[in-house]
Amino acid sequence: MLNLILKDVTVLTAICGGFALLLVIAQKLFSNYGDFKIDINGKRELTVKGGNSLLNSLGDQQIFIPSACGGRGSCGACKCKITEGGGPLLPTEKPLLSKAELADNIRLACQVKLKSDIRIQIPESIFNIRKFKATIAEIVDYTYDTKGITFQLLEPDTISFKAGQYMQLETKPYPGMKQKVVRAYSISSGPKDEHKLQLIIRLVPEGICTTWVHKHLQLNEEVFLTGPYGDFFLRDTEADIIFVAGGSGKAPIKSILEDMEVKGIPRKATYFFGARTTKDLYLTEYMQHFEQSLADFSYVPVLSHSAPEENWQGKTGFVMPYFKDAIRDPKNTEAYLCGSPGMINAVTKSLIEHGIPADKIYFDSFG
């Protein structure tokens, strides 16, 4: 009886093993798309294995197109122009592309599967984007919900970026969170120290990455970042400058100010920082030191909800009513804004009413 059972089990195992082997062979035979060529900007040609997404294939070749959702087709950040190949547009892409982008053959790199040779166009700045291994060199509590995290770069150990750009930070699994996610944060340090960079990260309720940073990230821990990304940076002109930010929107402005200090840029600049109460103010003394080190700079924190017991002596309400005192020639003034879409809309409207040309208003919007 036992022999019979053993025999049946052996036969069943052999049949299952056979099927498994057949599946592996079939997968090798039928899902092997072969090698294909990716032509980038007509200048560079890569040979990659077919069947993968364009985003991942480029990433494997150390070309990092921005992606905030890790290739799930939900953020719409990995847009690139495809001039040949790429297959038909997928229903997952259409809601994330405008009519003009659709007409211009813009696609989401995470949704394009490589099944033929392909020609793409991407900004040259993307070639400067790298994946960095780094350790946590410093964690500073700026407010009750905002931390400054300094990363010591290990591999590669240097970075070149423009003040105002951002990085993407990759989380690690932690209790209650099995998978990695990637999130974007502005660099808050200046580009002078090419071995280190700092990000300012505010805790978001239910936020996967910010919870990891605030509750689990440890000093000396190894992490991965990619970047630099973005086109929010100080334009090389002599125009006066108005900066406006709130909350963690301070990060790119801090980076730009540190860069202006290092380069000795003498432009007149006024920085309006909007916050609710004194509890939301941070780096105030550091910002005020730029009033000494820069040629013509003013830092103007404005509180909207200061309580009498806070004894706040500074400006109150919205930041917009204070713009008129900072603008001497609107046609020769640039504005740099970082914050929520509501803040960007309200401030942009006000700046245009003050005569600042719309094409001189640059912003890094959270939304």
Next chain:
Amino acid sequence: MKETPLELKISRRMQAGVLTLSGFLGDDPRHFHEIIAEDEQTLAQLGKTPEEIAQRMQYFTDLSFDSFEEEISVDDIYRVETDVVRGKLPCPFSHPGGYRKAVTVLTNTNLGITIRWSSLNLHMIQAHHFFEGKGSPFRLEPELLVKVLF
């Protein structure tokens, strides 16, 4: 209950630690279809539809969205504020696109009750009639919404 591949995918995306830290089901043992059906029934008894609820929520979110991160007063009854952080969240029902990480906080001063909802809450109520499972951090009780919003 046997699930289709799409339902399996939706159920998986609703679990804690997939799209959000705590997921969308909380400690509710019911299937998401059951949650939706029971909430629809509750609303029907109250004479409202999920679309009407979503439309009202959208009204408050839109009013507060352009207010420079400030609390606004609506109809002398409501205090509303919308806070936006960087990034977008995908819909667990695999609806294409991303939804702003924006949270609207509304207080009905007549009742002294405060509720909050995210852009994704609003979308899931409008498009999927899903108010999330009980115990989920962003669960919205239909009875409470009807009481506070109208």
